[in-house]
Amino acid sequence: MDSLQGFQTSNINPSSTTNLNPNFPANLSITTVGTTAGAATNTNPLSAAAASSSSSSSSTSPSTLSRYENQKRRDWNTFGQYLRNHRPPLSLSRCSGAHVLEFLRYLDQFGKTKVHAQLCPFFGHPNPPAPCPCPLRQAWGSLDALIGRLRAAFEEHGGKPEANPFGARAVRLYLREVRDSQAKARGISYEKKKRKRPPHPQPQVPPLPPPHGNQNQ
Numbered sequence: 001m002d003s004l005q006g007f008q009t010s011n012i013n014p015s016s017t018t019n020l021n022p023n024f025p026a027n028l029s030i031t032t033v034g035t036t037a038g039a040a041t042n043t044n045p046l047s048a049a050a051a052s053s054s055s056s057s058s059s060t061s062p063s064t065l066s067r068y069e070n071q072k073r074r075d076w077n078t079f080g081q082y083l084r085n086h087r088p089p090l091s092l093s094r095c096s097g098a099h100v101l102e103f104l105r106y107l108d109q110f111g112k113t114k115v116h117a118q119l120c121p122f123f124g125h126p127n128p129p130a131p132c133p134c135p136l137r138q139a140w141g142s143l144d145a146l147i148g149r150l151r152a153a154f155e156e157h158g159g160k161p162e163a164n165p166f167g168a169r170a171v172r173l174y175l176r177e178v179r180d181s182q183a184k185a186r187g188i189s190y191e192k193k194k195r196k197r198p199p200h201p202q203p204q205v206p207p208l209p210p211p212h213g214n215q216n217q
Contacts, residue, residue, distance in 0.1 A: 068149070075146060075155040079103065092159070097168025100150075104143055104174065111138035116185045126187040140179040147171060 012039075065073075082103055083090040090099060115137045122128035151166035163166070183189060 015111070071147040072153050075149050077151060082106075092154075092157075095167070097165050097170040100147075100165050100168065100171050101174055104138070104147075104171075107143075108137050111136045111142075113137050113182070114140040115182055118185075123185055124187040137182070140175065140182050143173055143178060147175065150158050 001027050004119065019054075083095060083099075086099075113136060114132075116123045116125070116128070116132065116134045120132050120134050122130075122132055124136075151164055154164050154166055154188055155161055165171070
């Protein structure tokens, strides 16, 4: 993963290939599983944390927690593990937007969304007819939802909104760049669809009775 020391938001390039930070160990809930063919696969740390914490949290957390709350708790535990395994270890009070970006770029290696390079013949093609060697990345929607959950969890754990690293300007700019670059590369639009408001029913006015002067005697 690229070092973010001296990070500048104007130099964000989310579509570029990133490697693991040499100061960050590769043991963050990652397991290498050998298949029958001798191949090795990496496990998404978010999925691994979800599987490992599901049994432990079921006995301590109330069953009334929503799916969102459970996912937020797993994401928060995963980020805490990232901080503990960082070299040097990071405390939450010293975590900045640059560290959040480092975490997001680290997660890219576990992505499942094909993001075509500009030189790829399928650049901008929403349904490519053949495979290509372009890298897999985390989808913008997944990263955006992840940051939203972590931003809420930070404040629930006593963090001040003005010091929330997940709401930093650099993180917002990065997510915007990821959204725009993936929309161009994949030929899709992330514009929010405007909800059509249901038409208001017209009030039914009962017919007025005829005036008394026009009634037949």
